[in-house]
Amino acid sequence: MIKTQGIQLSTNTIKSIIIASFLSVVIFLIVGFSGGFIINPESVIPEVYIAINSVCFVLCWLTLHVLVSKFSIYKILGVLGLLCLSAIAEYYFQIPNNPISIPALILFWMGISYFIIPQFFKKYQILILLSYGGVITYFFIFRGKPNYAEDYSFVVTGYFILSISMMILLWGYYQWKWYMNLKVNQTKNELILLKSQINPHFFFNTLNNLYGLVIEKSDHAPEMILKLSDIMRYTIYEGKSDFVDLKEEIKYIEDYIELSKIRYNKKVEISFKKEIEIPQKIAPILLVIPIENAFKHGIDSLTENAFLDIEIKTGKSHIFFSVKNNYASTNTNHKGIGLDNFKQRLAIMYPNNHKLNINTTDNEYELSLYIETL
Structure with missing residues (x-):
């Protein structure tokens, strides 16, 4: 335990911060090296480029910090390996329809989702697998077409983004439904409590009155x-x-x-x-x-x-x-x-x-x- 000006940090917390920071830097170096996932600095002004990448780095670090604090480092490295594999394949194959990047990227996203929201993932796993399976199937059917880059790559990317959006919306609905059920249960419990507060008070007074009448033989x-x-x-x-x-x-x-x-x-x-x-x-x-x-x-x-x-x-x-x-x-x-x-x-x-x-x-x-x- 380390204490600095009233802030206490456990050894595990410090360890997860260090590991998350290291992995974030490694991921950005690999992704930046591939050139396929970082925004081209020449397409935007330097301030926007720095801001976008800074936000991405912070989100990446926060996600990794949560994962490292809860799961085995080997599982995390296995999932992150899919992202690195996708980035490296994008760089070395130098073709728009390489057979590794899209499947590896989808599996990476599914692995992260499974770690972060396991209950939701297990409940809707069939729908999630069908959605992403459809993207991969579409990719492998049309990747061999000569005009894949012009006519089909954009569709594959669109389907992938659509699948992620649908998953996020479904998760939002799942959370809303859970919250509404929680409110209903809280309301029922509160109502039961209120009834229990009313009835004993009345019966206590009535039994006292009855006791007095019995004593008086009324x-x-x-x-x-x-x-x-x-x-x-x-x-x-x-x-x-x-x-x-x-x-x-x-x-x-x-x-x-x-x-x-x-x-x-x-x-x-x-x-x-x-x-x-x-x-x-x-x-x-x-x-x-x-x-x-x-x-x-x-x-x-x-x-x-x-x-x-x-x-x-x-x-x-x-x-x-x-x-x-x-x-x-x-x-x-x-x-x-x-x-x-x-x-x-x-x-x-x-x-x-x-x-x-x-x-x-x-x-x-x-x-x-x-x-x-x-």
């Missing part, structure tokens, strides 16, 4: 157990679905409200208006979150005159939902973790298809939600 205990059973069934079975019928979500909300009402000794005015003109589907265990928030941070904070107004309406392509409640002016925490989960689930399930408005006064809180279902 007549409401059996009814509460039955409601809790219905809610658990809905959560366990329907909660796994992406969408459920809105009427099932409403039944779940009604059971939740009844469970919550049983535990209050004070008078609470609860209004639940439903105008379901057209059946709709909705993400399960979603609308109950603001209602739970209203109970926890609104009704629980008041000793009297507590109210909760809930409204659900549907149209041909939308669902409207609103919750309005009052709370003690001394209670400044009306947000809660549940509301953050509510917003995140909306963003996942209804991206760009919902509008959420929250209005708060000194003692009243109102949440309205508009969801586009088409």
Whole structure:
């Protein structure tokens, strides 16, 4: 390990840098010696010639550095030998249709691709082999023609460049597809996590209330157990679905409200208006979150005159939902973790298809939600 001004370099890193630098110089000397792969300095101004070759050298060095750090030097030398063979053959044969340069160059490119992107290469190896095999086949069919240099060499070069371009585009699509699948899996995992954060919190509170009623031997205990059973069934079975019928979500909300009402000794005015003109589907265990928030941070904070107004309406392509409640002016925490989960689930399930408005006064809180279902 070598450390210089805060930078640590391992022995293997230094070794790969030295080898990559040496091989890059050797390759450029051989290719330059052949005269077939370096741009003719007489065809461009010196500054452009130097810039192009400098970029090529840096790219060559970076590629070799990656290869040397990951693979055996013998494998790398074997692949680079194909490039050198192609360059030397181009120089010594002095004919436009020599039988070595094109096949060796294609095999070199395929070898580098196999080293750098092995999983992609293995998955599409048949397509890649057919593409480059077609170039080689075309080359050997027409290389013997007297007019090969004028009529066919350009086509061979074009096919070779086209094959490389197609491979790069296919690799880009492969990477895009992988990224999109990763995003989908991350979204699913995030949604599962959000659901797991909501359900245990509700059941913990409900079981505490049930425990209190059992201790008091309340007549409401059996009814509460039955409601809790219905809610658990809905959560366990329907909660796994992406969408459920809105009427099932409403039944779940009604059971939740009844469970919550049983535990209050004070008078609470609860209004639940439903105008379901057209059946709709909705993400399960979603609308109950603001209602739970209203109970926890609104009704629980008041000793009297507590109210909760809930409204659900549907149209041909939308669902409207609103919750309005009052709370003690001394209670400044009306947000809660549940509301953050509510917003995140909306963003996942209804991206760009919902509008959420929250209005708060000194003692009243109102949440309205508009969801586009088409």
